[in-house]
Amino acid sequence: MVMGLDRSASPAALLTAAESGDAAAIARLLCHGVSPSTTNHKQQTALHIAALHGHDPIIVELLAAKADNRKTPLYEAAKAGKLSAVTLLLSAKARTSLADVYGRTPRAIALEMGHTSVAELFVDPNAKRLFKAVVANDHDLVTQLLASGASPSSTNERGETPLHLAAAKNLEAVAVALLSAGARAEAASQDGSTPLHDAAYCGATATACALVRAGAPVNAIDATHRTPLYWAVGKRHVDVVHVLLAASADVTLATETGDTPLHGAARNDDPDTVTALLRANASVVCTTKAGKTPRDVAVGRGHDNIVQLLDQHVAKALRSAIETNESVSLQQLLDYGADVNTRDALGRSPLHVAILLHRTAMAVRLVASTANVDAADTSGATPLHAAVATMQLSVVDHLLRADASPNMEDKAGVSALRLAVEQQHIPALTLLLGCRTTQLDAFGQLPTSVLHAAASAGFLGGVDALLTAGATVDLRSKSTTGETALHLAVANGHVDVVERLVAAGANVDAVTTKTCDTPLHVAARRGLGAIVSVLLAAGASVEATNATQHTPVACATPYPDVIAIFGTDTRRRTHMVAALLAAVCDGATDVVRSLVADGLDPNTTNEAGESLLHLAVRQNHRGLLEALLQAPGIRFDQRNADGRTPMILAIQAGHRRLANILHAAAHALTPEISSEAFTMDVDAPLGVGGYGAVYKGTYNGRPVAVKTALGASGVAALIEEMETMQLCHSPYVLELLAVTKMPSPKLILEYxxxxxxxxxxxxxxxxxxxxxxxxxxxxxxxxxxxxxxxxxxxxxxxxxxxxxxxxxxxxxxxxxxxxxxxxxxxxxxxxxxxxxxxxxxxxxxxxxxxxxxxxxxxxxxxxxxxxxxxxxxxxxxxxxxxxxxxxxxxxxxxxxxxxxxxxxxxxxxxxxxxxxxxxxxxxxxxxxxxxxxxxxxxxxxxxxxxxxxxxxxxxPILQAARAPPTSIRRVEIEAEDMASGLVAQLSMSPRRPSTHPxxxxxxxxxxxxxxxxxxxTKTYSGWTTEKLVATDLVCQLCNTTNSLLDDACGTCTEPLPPPSLKLKVLLRRLDAAAQRGLRVDGSVTCFTCSDAYPMTRAACDCGEEFPADVSKIRMLLKRIELASKSKSTP
Known part of the structure; x- marks a missing residue:
């Protein structure tokens, strides 16, 4: 048991002992705990050194101590030609495929050094057979050899594995078998090529797919710094290129000279590959060490189609950089020389896009480049239009400094200056007005100037800025109406703008071209009292007459409060009479009542001799007629120039209700008179009947017919006739003017x-x-x-x-x-x-x-x-x-x-x-x-x-239905059901009045x-449903027929009645049409609860809002169209 570490037992001692071949020292040092993996400054372990010197006993000792033999000891032993050392290392399963930085394996280095016997140790007998089987594409033999233990990782003298050969020959089945047996897809040969390099080089698409699926590195670099993708591009193997790109091959990797796959594709004039690489985001701005871009290469080779592809991509890349706000990419593309004036499908340049996306800095950068500042898109809009529309003042300023035109118009005739007015953007307008080339009074495609537009919109700040800059205040529009800015400001009710224009010296008596209206006419017609006051204070004429011979006062008849503003000067009476006639012609019942109550004569006539009652009858206006009949002193028997009373006119015009009203008002009771109240010429009999005779006479200064009785039986019959006539008061029956009774009854009749x-x-x-x-x-x-x-x-x-x-x-x-x-x-x-x-x-x-x-x-x-x-x-x-x-x-x-x-x-x-x-x-x-x-x-x-x-x-029955020549009338036909007392009205399309006899x-x-x-039956032969329902509307000013869907007259631009009123008129017409056989559904259905309601309802009881009146009118017009088609189908 080792109690401690001897100071002499150091890693250095182990390395020294391995080099000197001291096996005892090695054993001792290992026993004292020195690591067998210790390395020197060359990163060599003791095993490396022993293998290099061929000290077999030390190799055995170190292997027993678990020394790492998987790095390069085998390489070192093979390089030194140490046969026994190589044998020991191979028995310890040392890896034979590991190569040096030059790609040389242990076997390769042995051959290079001339150690043939050592190199032979690396060759597995089965490996040779495996290589041959692969070359021969003998799939069965390959499978058999692999099953018997042949190594799929064995290499030949070039360091290639069987998989390299299979890849180069596109032997997909053999490659799959090798990969399944453990062949390494990443194995590199002596030149650094992987099997995928070989497949790409040779165009082996199927094998390349198998290798990619097996995890082969798609971005491996060989000894020449080329990737599989580079080889596939260079050899024009487009299918392999697609396989590699789908496997996320890096399109930016370049060779040592800076050559990228895109350079190669451009060089080869291969548009398909260029397209594929560009889609994979290949860089078009990259350069070789010689400074050549792919485009330069294509230009040098004369490959124009490749140049076009690259230019198109650059344009897209430029837009992409703008859209994604990548300023670095934008600058790179600008430095590259990208065309900044290309257009997209909408005709927009990159500058347009940058402005519309609020890329202000980019827009300024593009303006500073070669961008065309006046380029127009398909709608005619320039970058200046876009800058004004998006309110980017700095861009507006830079564009104007770059001489962008403020006067160019889009296809709608709108310039940047007019657009600033429409946007009511004072800062942009100020910049544009400060430009020396700005045209203040230009019309261009539109009939109005910018001042007209500002006045019409009520843009006071714009009007002030334009006038200050020198815009002509009384410039007339080029339309058929020829209005000034003052007319438009008045028409739209902009009091403050009217005041500013008047202060600038606008002509308050300027007349329009077609209708001859002054601004005062326009203000009066619209009931704009405040503007009337401003114009009168400025000296506007109250006597001016327009094309219909109306004064401003006459135009104001629907508005008593406006009429009062005109003052009490000596001309007021004339104006008031004109106003009264105009009010009657316009059907303004309340105004007529007011004027008559103010003392105007209810028996006033116009130049044609028509009384107010006549005019009311021509209008077929029952409410107006009844209002006039209530006026004190009204005359029922007043005759016009044709000798017709209002009642006769009503009869001839077919207005039954009005005729009955007039007859009832004039003949309340039949008076009983004495014989002294009339005269009778017995010498001038008009006729003799079975029970009576008729003589001409005089009553109240007018000729009459006097009917007398013959005998006693005649008296009874005459009295019965008298009673009968008093039972029926009708304007169509001979009128009983008066009666005398006993002792000799007589009937005083119309003559x-x-x-x-x-x-x-x-x-x-x-x-x-x-x-x-x-x-x-x-x-x-x-x-x-x-x-x-x-x-x-x-x-x-x-x-x-x-x-x-x-x-x-x-x-x-x-x-x-x-x-x-x-x-x-x-x-x-x-x-x-x-x-x-x-x-x-x-x-x-x-x-x-x-x-x-x-x-x-x-x-x-x-x-x-x-x-x-x-x-x-x-x-x-x-x-x-x-x-x-x-x-x-x-x-x-x-x-x-x-x-x-x-x-x-x-x-x-x-x-x-x-x-x-x-x-x-x-x-x-x-x-x-x-x-x-x-x-x-x-x-x-x-x-x-x-x-x-x-x-x-x-x-005369037709003449009576026409309007007098000096006015425009609406003809309405009444159909009265006497049994029920119901009245249905059918409003017919107004027509221009006749002036022909x-x-x-x-x-x-x-x-x-x-x-x-x-x-x-309700079907009337010869009639069409279109006649039964009028679907148009006539302008009361110029008599032009317009659609019910129009907001203003197409000829004189006079505003038409609001949709709510037009809807009511159309519903009245449908009510009358129903009496004539045309049934049209006039209801609107709730989407929520499916309940039907009258078309005049704004919302359902459940709270669901119905469509707007304009939409309802469209619905009814469509229903009328469908009903008409159905009605006309036999």
Whole structure:
């Protein structure tokens, strides 16, 4: 047992003993605990030294002491030719494959030193056979030898293992067998090549894959400092290149000369490999020791396609460096000489990208390089646009210093200067205005200047900066409207901007090009009181008139508070009258009430002689009409230049409700007068009947007809007629002006100077002149409305015929002779009426009759309007007429020129079965549609400046529906259900008013051929659903038709009504269209609870908000389109 360590027992002593061959000393020193692994300054152990000198006993002793024999002792023994030492080390399993720094294994060094016998010790007999089997690709023999113990790591004289040979020959199966037996994939030959080097060099793709899977080092360097990837690239083995890159081969490793794989690919003109290397992030900026980049190599070889690939990659790398904010990479690329003006798919340069990504420092660096500061992308935007848009002032400054243009416009016509205004960015605007090349008054592609844009947006700071810099204050836009900046500031309600422009000397009376509006007109029309005050204080003219001859005061009619601002000067009365007329024309009911309450005359007329009531009727504005009728002193009988009262105008225009309102307001009660209150010319009888006579007379200074009784029976009949007329107050029935009773009752009636319809038709048939001229449609319209009113009041006329329809130059058309009219009862007196107009059921005393009898007579009257003869004129035998009438064999005849609508209507009314005849209200509704179509056609002809038609249907009834020439009107058609009192309105598309005179028509017009259908059906032949629902809107300023989805007029830019109002109008139109057969769903469904609500609701009860009004309008327009298509499909 060793008690302590002898001082002489040192590591140095062990090394000395190994060198001198003192085996006893070795044994003693090991016994005293000296480590056998001690090394000298050459890193040699005692075993190295003993092996070098061939001291076998010491080698045995050291091996027994567990000395490390796995580093290089075997190498040293082989190098020294110590046969016994090598034998001992090999028996101790020393590793034979370890090589020196030059790649020489122990066997290789032995051969090099000429120690053949020592080298033979390293050769395993089976190894030789294994090498041969590998070379011969004998997979079975290789497997057998490996199984019998042949070492897969044995090497040949070049230090190559069997795996090297398998790799070089691409023997994948053999390589896999060797790897499975423990062959080392990382083994290096004498020249430092690994099997993967050999596979790459030879293009052995399959074997390379096997080696990579086995963990072969993909970045191993051979003696020439080349990697497998370098060899694969150099030998153009693209498939192997892909295998190595997929295994993360390092693309940056270079040879001793600095040559990288990318240099080799560029040299070889191998675009596929270049592409693969670039995708693996190979550096394009790396240089060889001679200073050559891969691009330089490609240029030197004339490989232009490689140069292009590299340049494209450099451009991408430059953008990548900007996008990832890698400033070092950016600088390297700039130093490399990367093209900084390349464009991406959007036409953006690297400078664009740097600015848009807020890479301010990079942007400044690019500006300092060769970047084009005025390069425009596909939208026309320059880097200066981008810098202003992103508000990077330092970049803006550097760009301007680099002479970037502030005036270049993008494709939308926006310059950097205008963009700064739109952004309302004062600092950027200040920099741009400080540039000597900035053009302040330029228009470019847009019709407005930058000052216009600033004023329109209400950008006070911008307006001030532009004016200070010298912008022209009164510059007009190049649009068709020609407005100044002041117009735009006013239109958008920017009071502070208006004040600044006025202070700068803006012309407050400048007029627009098309509408001739001054700024004061614009402010008044929009009800902008504060701006009106500013403009008036600046001396704006209150007398200026625009293109529609309106003064600013007239434009302010919807706004009483604005009207009050205009003051109380001597011109105020004229302005107020103009304002009143304008308010009526605009349907501003509250303003009309206010102005009339202020003392303006409610009977005021315009230049065309139209009173306020006339204008309200033309507007078809019931609320306005009722408001005017309440005005003290209003005149109901005022006539216009055509001699029409408001009531006659309403009748001719087809406005039933308005006609009834006017009639009721003018005739509350029939006065009872004395015989002294009127005169009667007994020498001028107008007609004599069965129980009375009619004479011309005078009452209240106007001509009248006085009806008197003949005999006692006539008195009773006259009183009954008087009571009947008082039961039905209708504007379509001859008016009872006054009565006298006992002892001699008389009826004071309207005087109709045009005679009766029968006389009129006879004269027309004989081509004789007539005092009046009316059309078939006018007569049918009045009589149908008269019957509708009578039937609604429970009365039957019972004697409808042409002699009972009277005409007048002043009172138009009236249904007369209610002498045998009576209230409807279940049992009516048979045989009432005149035979040719008599309904079949009146001949049968056992049958009762009702209002359908009047409709039969109306149908007979319609045949008169066509033939101008009495009904059934071909039948001359009264008994034969009665027989055919009772049998249903009596059929009407029509001329070849009879309008289809008249023939269809007459045929329907003359149905033998009373139940098959339309009611008076049905007829009114259907004639209403025909009338609306005639109005629409008349207005369309006016729009196209067509010559006046000679058609009988273009009669005063059409003229009355038109607006006066000095204003723009909306035509609305009412359809009133007298039985229920409901009124449905259909707002038709407004049309430009006619200024052409209409020709006088004749009763029958063959040009109109649209048939009307009757009965319960809601389909009207000849009509389209598009006509039933108008989906456009007309500008009230310039009369241009616009879409309901437009915010402003496309011609004059006048703002259109808000979406909420347009939605209400569209819903009203759909309500009316529903009466005509077009059913469109007007509800909106909640997404959350699926409940349906009216389109006017803003939110569901569950809290879910419905779409905005604009979206609702789009929904309805789409539904109308679909419904129209469905309606038109047979």
């Amino acid at each position: 109709m100077d045009g005679g009766d319809l029968r006389s009129f038709l006879d004269a027309k048939r004989l081509n004789q002149s007539t005092k009046v001229d009316v059309s078939s449609l006018e007569v049918a319209w009045v009589v149908a409305n008269a019957l509708a009113d009578m039937h609604h009041n429970g009365l039957l006329h019972r004697d409808i015929k042409s002699p009972n329809v009277l005409l007048c130059t002043h009172n138009y058309i009236k249904l007369a002779d209610l002498g045998i009219a009576r209230e409807y009862e279940s049992n009516m007196t048979m045989g009432i009426g005149t035979l040719r107009w008599m309904a079949p059921e009146l001949l049968d005393p056992k049958r009762s009759y009702n209002a359908a009898a009047d409709m039969y007579a109306f149908g007979a009257l319609l045949t008169e309007l066509d033939t101008r003869l009495v009904p059934f004129a071909a039948e001359t035998s009264i008994p034969e007429i009665m027989r055919k009438l009772g049998d249903g064999a009596l059929k009407p005849t029509f001329t070849s020129t009879c309008p289809a609508w008249l023939q269809d209507l007459a045929t329907a009314c003359l149905a033998f079965d009373p139940k098959g005849r339309p009611t008076a209200q049905d007829v009114v509704n259907r004639l209403k549609q025909h009338l609306a179509r005639q109005v629409d056609r008349a207005n369309t002809a006016d729009d196209e400046n067509a010559a006046p038609s000679s058609s009988a249907e273009r009669a 209409a020709s006088e028509p004749t009763p029958a017009d063959p040009s109109t051929t649209e048939p009307l259908a009757f009965g319960n």
